[in-house]
Structure formats: structure tokens, C-alpha cells
Amino acid sequence: MTGLPFYIFALISAIGAVLTVTRKNPLTGALCLALTMIGLAGLFLLLHGYLVFVLQILVYAGAVVVLIIFVIMMLNIREPVVRLQRLYWKRALPGGVLSLVLLYLLWRPLQNIPDFPPSISDSFGTVERVGVEIFTRYAFPFEVLSLVLLIAIVGAVVLAKKSED
Amino acid sequence: MQLSHYIALSAFLFMVGIFGFVWRRNFLIVLMSVELMLNAVNLALVAFARYWDNPEGHVFTFFVIALAAAEAAVGLSILIVIYRQRESVDVGDFRRLRE
Numbered sequence: 001m002t003g004l005p006f007y008i009f010a011l012i013s014a015i016g017a018v019l020t021v022t023r024k025n026p027l028t029g030a031l032c033l034a035l036t037m038i039g040l041a042g043l044f045l046l047l048h049g050y051l052v053f054v055l056q057i058l059v060y061a062g063a064v065v066v067l068i069i070f071v072i073m074m075l076n077i078r079e080p081v082v083r084l085q086r087l088y089w090k091r092a093l094p095g096g097v098l099s100l101v102l103l104y105l106l107w108r109p110l111q112n113i114p115d116f117p118p119s120i121s122d123s124f125g126t127v128e129r130v131g132v133e134i135f136t137r138y139a140f141p142f143e144v145l146s147l148v149l150l151i152a153i154v155g156a157v158v159l160a161k162k163s164e165d
Numbered sequence: 166m167q168l169s170h171y172i173a174l175s176a177f178l179f180m181v182g183i184f185g186f187v188w189r190r191n192f193l194i195v196l197m198s199v200e201l202m203l204n205a206v207n208l209a210l211v212a213f214a215r216y217w218d219n220p221e222g223h224v225f226t227f228f229v230i231a232l233a234a235a236e237a238a239v240g241l242s243i244l245i246v247i248y249r250q251r252e253s254v255d256v257g258d259f260r261r262l263r264e
Binding site: 003006010013014017018020021023026029030033036037040043044047048049051052055056059060063064067068071072074075088091092094095096098099102103106110111113114115116117120121124125129130133134138141145148149152153155156157159160162 | 167168169170171172173174176177178179180181182183184185186187188189190191193194196197198200201204207208211212214215216218220221223224226227228230231232233234235236237238239241242243244245246248249254
């Protein structure tokens with residue numbers, strides 16, 4: 001297995017991530033976020049996560065990013081508001097310190113991570129294998145998840161509805 | 166490709182997410198940073214699932230993706246409500262709870 005596809009997808013997602021947080025215009029940020037999601041989906045494919053790959057494209061690139069873009073367009077943020085969104089590099093200090101602390105904490109463990117085992121079972125990551133897992137061992141969390149999604153739908157509708165008075 | 170490469174990329178994406186979450190004042194970008202962090206964790210989960218030859222990592226990723234979608238929907242509708250009241254998407258303007 002050559003490393004080239006990994007580096008291509010890793011580069012796509014890393015560049016997309018950096019652009020997402022550094023672009024002034026949230027619409028550009030959302031499009032860069034979609035780029036990151038697609039790069040990550042490619043990585044999932046390399047890791048034999050076929051179901052996760054499809055879900056990543058469908059739910060993230062397809063639904064979440066489109067939802068964000070929809071809201072950006074729906075808000076129709078006026079020009080002065082957008083121009084006020086200047087980037088204050090001075091304020092980058094706490095975030096920079098936090099991420100450097102994370103890097104410091106992870107540096108040593110990263111050196112000792114072993115390589116992947118060379119062989120892998122045939123059905124690994126297929127819809128069938130993951131589906132069996134979801135609907136047997138994780139059936140209860142799955143049902144709870146449906147409740148969570150229902151509550152989120154109702155909550156989103158109730159919140160975003162214009163009040164009558 | 167080694168497992169450590171995937172974990173390093175995951176850590177990098179998480180760092181970028183934290184950085185954006187703390188630094189940016191635009192609520193939309195803050196939400197996107199949260200999505201970025203969730204995705205970084207997903208990558209680590211899938212990589213370790215491959216390492217252990219165990220699909221439970223994929224099951225957890227499935228749950229994380231569903232919860233992230235719910236979080237995005239609720240977060241964006243909260244943003245819409247606040248924008249109607251304040252005409253702003255700057256998190257610095259959202260301090261009614263603090264006052």
C-alpha cells in the first residue's frame with residue numbers, strides 16, 4: 001500500500017481545515033469545510049470504513065454543510081456586519097496556546113504508536129458487518145439516538161419559528 | 166501508511182478546531198470549528214477500528230455523525246433566533262445570560 005493517496009487526502013483535509021477557520025467570509029469557510037469533509041471521507045475509504053465513507057459524504061458534505069450554507073443565505077447578513085468581522089490576530093493567542101499544549105501532550109505518545117496489522121478480515125467496515133453491530137449490541141443506543149434526533153428536529157423548529165406576538 | 170500518520174492528522178485537525186473555536190468571533194465559524202473537532206475524533210476512531218480489526222469504532226463514528234448533525238441543526242436555529250434579536254453573528258454580542 002503506497003502512501004500517496006493518504007498524503008493527497010490528508011493534504012486536502014488539512015488545507016480545508018486551516019482555510020475554514022481563517023476565512024473572513026463564513027460562506028467561504030463553509031465551502032472549505034466541505035472540502036475537509038471530502039478529504040476525510042477519502043481517508044475513511046483508505047481505512048476500509050466503507051459505511052462511514054458513505055455516511056460522511058451524505059451527512060456531512062451533503063446535509064450539514066448545506067444546512068450551514070442555507071442559514072448563511074437565509075440570514076442575509078448585511079454588508080456592514082460582514083465587514084465588521086475583522087480577524088483579530090492578537091486574540092489568536094489563547095487558541096494558539098491551547099493547541100500547542102495539545103501538541104505537547106500528544107507528541108510523546110505519537111512516537112510510540114505501532115503500525116497497522118498487515119491483514120484484516122474480509123468483511124471489515126462493510127455495511128453488513130457494522131449494521132449487525134449497530135442492531136444487536138448497540139440497538140439500545142441506536143433507539144436513544146432516534147429520540148435525540150427527534151428532539152433536535154422539534155427543538156430546531158420551535159426555536160427558529162417566528163413568534164406570533 | 167502507519168497508524169501514527171492518521172493519528173497525527175487527527176490531532177492536527179483537532180488543534181485547528183480548538184484554535185478556531187477559541188479565536189473566531191463569528192458564531193458560524195465557531196460552529197464549523199466544533200464540526201471540525203468532531204471530524205478529527207471520527208478519523209481517530211476509524212483509524213483505531215482498522216488497527217484492532219473491530220467495527221465498533223465505525224459504530225461510534227456513526228453515532229458521532231448523527232449527533233453532529235443534530236447539534237448543527239439546533240446550533241443554527243439558536244443562531245437564527247439570536248440574529249433576529251441582535252442583528253449580529255458576533256459571539257461577543259451574545260451576553261444576555263451574563264448580564
